[in-house]
Every structure is written in C-alpha cells, then in structure tokens.
C-alpha cells in the first residue's frame with residue numbers, strides 16, 4: 001500500500017471522543033526566566049492558585065501542533081521547547097537543541113528527567129544520511145548479581161515499592177555521558193553553553209502547575225522520609241501550591257559546575273563521590289519507619305560508565321524504513337517485529353476494527369518474544385536479526401486468527417532461522433515485569449534536516465526518591481526495570497536478570513522513519529512498557545489508517561502486552577469495545593498513572609523538504625508544546 005503525503009489524501013478526522021480534541025492545551029508550566037535567551041517573549045506568571053497567564057506572543061504560547069520552516073521541536077513542556085527553538089535560532093543543530101531542551105526538562109520536570117537518570121537518543125544525520133543511536137542507559141554496579149533484589153530472609157524478591165525507594169535501585173546515571181557523546185559526535189555547541197538556559201530557569205524558577213503539584217503529592221510520603229528530598233520538594237513539609245514559584249538554586253549551581261568542569265566532575269570527581277555516598281548510605285530521617293536499603297555502587301562504577309553509539313534497529317514497513325533503539329531497549333526490536341507481522345496483512349481505514357484487531361494481536365505476539373529474548377545484548381545473546389526477520393514475522397503472523405483474539409499469555413516463538421508457515425509456539429508466556437510510566441520524550445528537527453527522537457528518564461515519578469544532598473537532583477530507580485528475581489526452576493531463562501555492569505531492559509522507543517532515505521517522521525513517548533504500543537499505534541494511525549500526524553497522536557489508545565486484558569483509554573472503549581469484545585478481546589480501562597491515559601507522545605513529520613509539522617499531546621498530561629522556528633501561519 002503506497003504511503004501518501006497529507007496533501008494527497010482526504011483530511012479524515014480520527015475517531016476520537018471529546019477528551020481528545022485537537023485543541024491547543026492549556027499553558028502547562030511557565031518559566032519566570034522571561035527571555036531564556038535574548039529574543040524570546042517575556043512570560044508572565046498568573047496569580048497564585050490560578051492557571052498562570054502567558055503573553056500570547058509568537059513562541060510564547062503553548063500549543064500542541066506547529067507547522068513551519070527553519071526547524072521544529074515538540075516536548076511536554078513549553079520552557080523546554082522554547083529552549084530548543086532558541087538554540088536552533090542561534091544556529092545550533094538538532095543535537096544541540098535536544099541536549100539544551102533535556103537539560104531544561106531536568107529543571108521543570110525533575111521527577112522525570114534529571115542528571116541522575118538516563119535515556120536513549122536516535123538521530124538522523126543529514127550529512128551522512130544515516131541513523132545513529134546513543135545508549136545512555138543506567139547501568140548496574142559491578143557488585144550487582146541476579147539475586148541482589150532477593151531478600152535472603154524470604155527467598156523472594158523484595159516488595160517492589162521497597163525496591164524503588166532504595167539505593168539498590170539506583171543505576172549509574174547515563175545522561176551526562178550521553179550528552180557528551182551526542183555533542184562530540186553530532187553537536188556544534190559546547191555543553192557549557194547549552195546548559196545556560198536551564199541554569200536560568202533553575203535560578204529564576206517556574207510556576208508550579210497542577211501536574212507538578214500532583215506529581216509531588218503522590219510522592220509526599222516517601223519524600224518526607226528523605227531529608228534532602230523533603231527540603232527540595234516539600235518546603236514546610238508539604239508540596240508547593242499551584243501558582244507558587246519553584247526555584248532550584250542547588251541545581252543551577254550543579255549545572256554551572258558541570259558547565260565549568262565537564263563530565264569528568266560527574267563521573268570521576270567530587271560529584272561522583274557524593275552520588276556514591278547517597279546510594280550507599282541513603283539519607284533517611286531517623287524517625288522514618290521505612291526500610292531504605294543501601295545500594296552497591298562504587299566510584300569505579302561511575303568512572304567506568306560509557307554511553308556508546310549502537311547500530312539502530314531497522315525494518316521496512318509499507319515502503320518506509322523504520323529505525324529504532326536496539327538492546328538494551330526492547331523498543332526497536334518489539335516495534336519492528338510487530339510492524340513486520342502487520343506487514344503480512346492488508347490494513348484499511350475502511351475497516352478500522354479489523355485493523356485494530358491485527359494491531360493488538362501483532363503486539364501480543366511481539367511482547368511474548370520481547371519477554372523471552374530481549375535483554376542487554378552486551379550480557380545475553382539476543383537473536384536480534386532473527387527477531388527482526390521477515391521469515392520469523394511470517395511464522396508469527398500465521399498464528400493470528402483474523403476473527404478471534406488469542407488468549408494471553410501466548411508463548412514466544414522460535415527466532416531460529418528455520419521458518420515455516422504456522423509453526424505452533426511452545427512453552428509458557430512471559431512474565432511482564434513492571435515498568436513505571438514516567439519518562440519523557442522529545443523530538444527536534446533543524447534546517448539542515450537533522451532529526452532527533454530522544455527519551456530521558458529517571459524511571460518512576462521521583463525515581464528512587466534520593467536527592468544528592470545540596471545538588472538539586474534526584475537519582476533514578478532504573479534498576480527496578482530488571483526482573484527482580486530469577487525464574488522458578490524449570491522455567492525459561494530470563495534475559496533481563498540483574499548482573500554486574502548490565503543495563504536493565506527498557507521499552508523506550510525513540511523512532512525515526514525515512515522515506516527514500518530522507519526523514520519523514522520522528523516519534524516516541526513515555527509510558528514504561530506501553531511506550532512500544534503507543535509508538536506502534538501512532539505509526540498504524542498515520543501510515544495505514546489515513547490520519548494526519550496530529551490526529552494520529554491524539555487518537556485514543558489501547559495497549560496489548562501479552563496480558564489477559566487489553567487496557568485502553570475511555571474514548572477507545574467507547575468506540576471499539578463492543579466490536580473488539582465480539583472478537584474475543586477482553587478490554588478494560590487503563591488504570592494509569594495518570595488514570596485512563598496511555599503515554600504522552602511527541603512527534604514530527606516532514607510535510608515536504610524543509611516544512612515540518614511538530615506535534616505534542618493536545619490533552620494527555622495537560623498537553624505538550626510544539627514550536628517551529630518560522631511558523632507558516
């Protein structure tokens with residue numbers, strides 16, 4: 001089926017309900033920094049308790065869709081998007097702008113993106129016309145082993161929430177090394193320069209909105225037990241009210257020192273020792289009753305950290321080339337395998353329910369294979385080529401009944417190079433390990449045609465809950481993305497057990513799509529293990545179901561991850577539940593967090609060379625921010 005440009009096809013509206021209209025979202029969080037870098041309009045905070053007002057000038061507005069020339073960005077946050085645009089306007093490229101925007105997110109989204117975390121970066125280099133990825137995944141310390149999360153007293157994995165709020169869950173942070181690698185390879189500006197906008201936002205502060213308040217409130221109990229975290233986020237013992245101003249001078253100072261001394265300060269210098277001290281002896285209030293277990297990290301673990309370039313995953317889908325993140329993320333392989341499976345079917349916007357059935361079934365099968373075969377490929381054998389082969393996809397596609405949903409958990413297939421039609425799968429279904437839904441994703445394109453899709457994360461909202469004292473940032477809990485205990489005797493091996501120097505399996509799927517070797521789309525989302533289905537569903541909506549990109553992002557979502565129930569947003573249930581249940585799908589409302597919302601995507605599309613449409617969420621998580629350098633309207 002040929003892929004058509006928006007100009008050649010009907011402007012069909014997506015099947016979304018009233019909760020997902022394509023309206024610009026309300027202003028989300030506004031920096032008091034005014035012009036972050038000279039040239040931007042001044043932002044005006046609103047009265048306490050009210051939604052802050054914003055000067056409705058040019059780039060000052062928060063909107064979910066922007067179309068134009070000269071470069072484009074979409075993030076969850078207006079300040080971060082403005083930072084990226086300003087870098088582009090000053091002649092920086094997409095890699096520079098992405099690093100600057102991520103640093104600003106570290107200030108305005110401190111529970112999601114921080115120096116204490118990691119992420120995955122996918123990049124189209126317009127000069128070489130190649131896609132690269134940079135792996136900034138957090139890494140287990142050398143002393144970690146497969147039973148590190150097992151309580152010797154019980155022989156069972158320690159309770160998940162206890163594992164999260166601990167030094168044990170903290171992986172060696174990858175973000176700073178990743179920024180260094182990105183800028184060395186693709187950037188044109190120094191890290192110190194790109195940190196300046198974030199420093200200004202941290203110093204002058206931003207207005208707390210409902211989303212920030214909620215994210216603080218859900219963490220208040222555990223933050224209260226950790227004095228440096230309490231002081232930073234619960235002044236006077238409770239979350240800052242909506243409309244108040246949050247300044248983070250400690251983080252401004254940390255960024256400034258990083259700008260002066262460089263990444264070595266973080267990985268080998270004074271800050272590395274402070275991180276290790278925080279992890280090994282978590283700063284817990286003496287009155288707290290919670291058991292905050294110490295971690296295993298040593299300074300040598302930080303000194304050894306690397307953020308390597310990795311070859312991207314690549315599959316062809318309906319004549320397009322889809323590039324993604326290879327292990328340790330399962331994003332690229334699982335999106336890729338599901339697309340390969342879908343490539344065996346004719347999907348048409350005329351029969352959306354049938355197309356959604358195939359989407360859910362392809363995802364179910366791809367998840368079974370993800371669970372069985374994907375982990376950190378530097379430590380376990382991941383049959384990546386076979387997982388992404390057309391032969392394997394045909395063998396898997398053959399198991400899909402066009403009229404009836406399979407019953408999960410379905411067993412994994414055999415990516416062994418020997419493929420027949422309808423090889424019956426053997427064995428047990430996977431154990432779906434819990435992954436928090438709280439990373440963030442951004443996209444950037446520049447005037448040269450370089451493109452970024454970038455996930456940044458500290459895992460759960462608030463990560464491990466451990467703030468490095470006096471440094472203004474939280475440490476991640478990424479190591480709870482490992483399976484916390486070995487499988488029972490006789491069960492299939494688990495590629496995602498903890499190990500020394502190993503990186504936990506991720507679902508992050510920063511994705512870039514090329515047509516004839518030129519960028520067409522970039523997209524990604526937060527959402528833990530739902531990231532993969534969100535990316536897949538947006539691709540399906542855009543490529544197969546005739547939606548334009550804003551509609552493809554806004555459309556209601558469902559996620560099938562080889563679990564008994566398919567979880568969906570309310571609008572999806574309203575529209576498709578009856579017909580899909582008639583085919584045997586068991587649908588239920590996605591519990592969150594946030595309740596009933598899956599993901600918070602950002603995406604962009606080249607409508608023609610140079611003309612880019614940037615797209616953020618219009619409604620989910622209070623909407624994101626899309627901006628372009630020179631708007632068309």
Ligand code: GLU
Nearest residue numbers: 437438439506507527528
């Ligand atoms: N820990 C998650 C992952 O690596 C990221 C957190 C999230 O996306 O929400 O896949």
